[in-house]
Amino acid sequence: MSKPNKTPTINDVARLAGVSKKTVSRVINRSALLNEDTRIKVEAVIADLGYVPNPQARALALRRNFLLGLLHDNPNAQTVLNFQEGVLDAIRETEFALVVRPVDRHSPRMIDDIRRFLELQRLYGVLILPPISENDALAELCHEMGCGYVRMGSAMLDDAEHIVASNDREVVSQAVDYLVELGHRRIALIEGPEGFRSAFERREGFLAAMQAHGLTLPPEMRVQGNYRFDSGIAAASRLLDIADRPTAIFASNDEMAAGAFHAARQRELKVPDDLSIIGFDDSPIAAHIWPPMTTVGWPVREMGRAAALKLMAPTDEAAQQYRFPATLVKRQSVGPPRG
Amino acid sequence: MSKPNKTPTINDVARLAGVSKKTVSRVINRSALLNEDTRIKVEAVIADLGYVPNPQARALALRRNFLLGLLHDNPNAQTVLNFQEGVLDAIRETEFALVVRPVDRHSPRMIDDIRRFLELQRLYGVLILPPISENDALAELCHEMGCGYVRMGSAMLDDAEHIVASNDREVVSQAVDYLVELGHRRIALIEGPEGFRSAFERREGFLAAMQAHGLTLPPEMRVQGNYRFDSGIAAASRLLDIADRPTAIFASNDEMAAGAFHAARQRELKVPDDLSIIGFDDSPIAAHIWPPMTTVGWPVREMGRAAALKLMAPTDEAAQQYRFPATLVKRQSVGPPRG
């Protein structure tokens, strides 16, 4: 007789179902070697009691927690949150929970810190956001520690089971196509920082499209930023001070594109009449800046959901998807060039 | 002899220190009833072995996890992330980890969902962000489940041990003072939605300051929004279409203030020459909009850090703080009224 108020344990289920704990355990873990009638009987008792296996006990016995980790380093806040929402979509109604771990990619101890974290928390698996998702040493660490992992990236950085990827290169090419169709010829690039795969992919997409259209990109029409707002102002300032200045700018992310808006304003250039601007991310700033910004949106929430499923239920159909196309979001920061 | 590669357990420590497991446990848990020499000896072995108690085992034995939960419903992404950073500052180098749980405050099942979550995960405590931090039923739930909690709020919603609060009311009064000093008299209010304590506090601060300056607020100069961008456009549009339109607007958050910028632009009014605007939050949009927005910044990261400490180490000096003053951040969206 257990006290009426206590939450039921595996023993209660076993006793009421007239089987051993082990058999109940088999039901919980969906063991194949199990008589159908036994399973039905046990499941009835489980439902009746409202029994839920204690995660702490399972974690101890299995040496593995039912926790998904989210590793990120300071990217776009909205992206992190949208990804989290997607993960939640996937873990809702499951026994899993989400542990968030911001890390510092500039720290020499980052890998060691994460190693300790994984050792201690015995995570079921981790989800890794860019840019640290591009760190192969980190993926290797997960592998050697027996911790599942899925990376989010701008390209196929890993096998399908370990990645949710967008098609940055293609979609940036499409953005350039769009500008060219409107009549732009002097199109400048504000690229992202060295060492970011996203910066690389977006630049390659840009260059490929320019070449496809037979357009040249003079060196001064290509400036590097660091993905932050101020660097966008600086980069765009240089571009707009060129005598034969560009009529359109593609910036590798929205923050830098927002900086380009500022640089234009400072010079009393109108967007889009004097200057068309396209960003990347579709972050809140894109919709709220004036005029609303044409940008590239990626399905971050869906990526988060799929990434979590890859960890929890790799055989699920929804977990098979690894390609998540980004799309051009047309707003008012792009128009035909003047004259 | 345990295998050399295995991570050390409490048994290894006990054996090498020549004491019982229980004594090691006492050292880990800083029991007072402990001979000083014994403690030093055990601590030496712990350091030597690099022993770290297994959190899963402790969780099972203690019926309590070393996890801090962050409960939030969709507020400003940057606020959530800054708060997370603060929590991380506090849990770094501890055994604690942070579990994030977005919830839906409009769901009738919210409380039940959270109850199940707390039951299952046996959290050490939860941190609750606004607006759900204002839900007293939720605080009551935590209390009855024996789960620690700390709320973040715009005012003293709870006892000092259960809250990190800003001073929204005062700081908004100061914002109004600032506008009045510059010469503004027709100052309008875009207030936040019903049921948000922050909206209430900010409105009260606004009204108190107006009254203190002997200024009246005609009903048409006070419009309600829902904290979202579009509602800011709508509210400001109404205000700016008044014949004797305001020379300054205070909006209860940055998103609505950004909407006010749009409404001004649509009417070809210049900020700040034709219209001064002040927001609240100091979110990224505030710094990136043109012209950069004067707003109120609150020390979200510090609040997150203190909130986590209140849960983990309530006696720490840093955990005593519960007041976190917000401050006016002056940028370029405010100037003297024209003429």
Place this chain on the structure above:
DNA sequence: CTGAAAGCGCTTACAG
């Protein structure tokens, strides 16, 4: 101040 025994609620070989 310290220890031997039992227990937290599960799962893992090993039998049968």
Place this chain on the structure above:
DNA sequence: CTGAAAGCGCTTACAG
């Protein structure tokens, strides 16, 4: 297909 025993790595009364 099913079960009795031992174990995961800690802590909690209870003695002494």
